[in-house]
Amino acid sequence: MANEMKKIDKNGLGSIISALLEKGYKVIGPVLNGGAIIYDEITGVNDLPEGWGDKQEAATYRVVKRSDKALFGYVVGPHSWKKFLYPQKTKLWEAEKNNKGFDIKPSNGTAVKYAFLGVRSCELNAIQIQDRVFNNGMFADTFYNKIRKEIFTIAVNCTQAGGTCFCVSMDTGPKAKGGYDLALTEVINESGHYFILDEGSEKGREISSKVLSSEASQDEISAADKAVKNAEDNMGRKMNTDGIKEMLYNNHDHPAWALIAARCLSCANCTMVCPTCFCANVDDTTDLTGSHTERWRRWDSCFALDYSKVAGGNFRTSIKARYRQWMTHKLASWIDQFGSSGCVGCGRCISWCPVGIDITKEVELIRETAKA
């Protein structure tokens, strides 16, 4: 095992991007856009938000100028990698009328090879959670898996925590523990600005062999470890997950749900930004002449009233029922359904909730007076 750790600089990272582009990857990375750091296509290291950081609290996100030239000096923003693996809208199939009936034409989904640069540890965990949802044998999702099996992932170990992060509580970070092709730790100190590069797969080794690197010294590796420890020690949030499944199951009638519902807008932002939420709606459309029809899937949310509308009525008419459903699924029944929590502690739902509903605090609110 004992992987030799390599050391690269900004140019080395640029060469990794070029090597990936040469291999036909569409490289996606963090970019500054619209007042946030989002994920979009990049063609070089200069597209990265150099010298930018972020400040996050419940219901607030701001990008801020840093005093250094860090390339990864922020945590996660409003986007997550799910928008590439599980796009917002997917055509499932279409059909054309003929004189006998109709012909169905299956949809092939996206045939694109993505390289993801800057995947945080919580996000790697989120991808693995969605793998269990979408690559589950009997009901495997062909669209997801087609994109998923081609991706190249470059993880970035976090060296600082955001105001709403709690990956330590969820055991999902801040250091990536596998599931990547390459992993970077950015170090900026008196001896310079460099990245410790860890190769996580054969695919990763092949790419990193193409870039100029040196062997990382023990001191340099320790500096990187210390930087990651800094993130670990400065989590903006924490969540006590002890017996959380039973606690939520036993407290479906807890008075806290009504208090949360009085604040919740049922706007669905939390579920849209969550890297593990996967609910979708399916719409059938026709053209005006009725000869062509298409079936589309698009992201939906358990917070949308229509989502729980079935023949005969709606089984979650109150915001209280919908919030409770979301949190209980995320933190409790997800464990029964998929074998792990559905939350990776990325904090997005806290930052991007317009009224600052905070999953960590709401759990505490219930726990304080929970029935055993």
Add this chain to the structure above:
Amino acid sequence: MAYKKPRLAVFKMSSCDGCQLSLLDAEDELLDVLGGVELAYFPEASSKMLKGPYDIGLVEGSITTPRNVEEIRQIRKDCKILITIGSCATAGGIQALRNWKDVKEFTKIVYASPEYISTLDRSLPVSAYVHVDFELRGCPINKYQLIEVLNAFLNSRKPNVATHSVCIDCKLKENVCVMVAHGTACLGPVTQTGCNALCPSYDRGCFGCYGPMDSTNTASLAKEFKILGKTSFDVMTMFRNFNAYAEPFRKESEANEK
């Protein structure tokens, strides 16, 4: 039996005409729409005005005069399916601002001979007077949604017109939330989508043109607006807009009146 094209009629109550113009504005689809129906009555588009009954009636505008009341009752009788379009027809429109005031006072100030003005105290949606089969929201409506509604009725299926928040569309479009990232007060979280999140896509807060979404918590949003520095008066004016008289918006504006 020969297939008879459904007869379409377009009517106007008290309104600005913008919504019915959306139909004419749908240039790419207009021929297909007209191919699928018989345009029996649409004074804005054609001088050929055929008598009812009609299969589908589109009604723009709110009910503000005694004459509107008579007309809409007749229209209801004449149309198999009645679809109201736009904020005026579905919520009373911007002219519902008068509902908080004394209309007689206005007429005295505005008109030289107010005795000729015959108007109701309040501007109300069509559904306050007659049964409506489908309400298409917006000020103005989105032409693609209008085509979708016609398309759905022509193909005997349910229209794909979402009733959820504008936020979902912002996220589908990958917009950065203007409220969270810029501190801009935005009605998106309580407003029904339909415009494809137009204003937030240009870094503006949502104005609420499509009215309240299917389950609103306006009080919580209003509280957040105040954290962002808005006064009660600001909040009142935000909710008292194109959909001022739609119940959840009306109540929130009244709660912030003083």
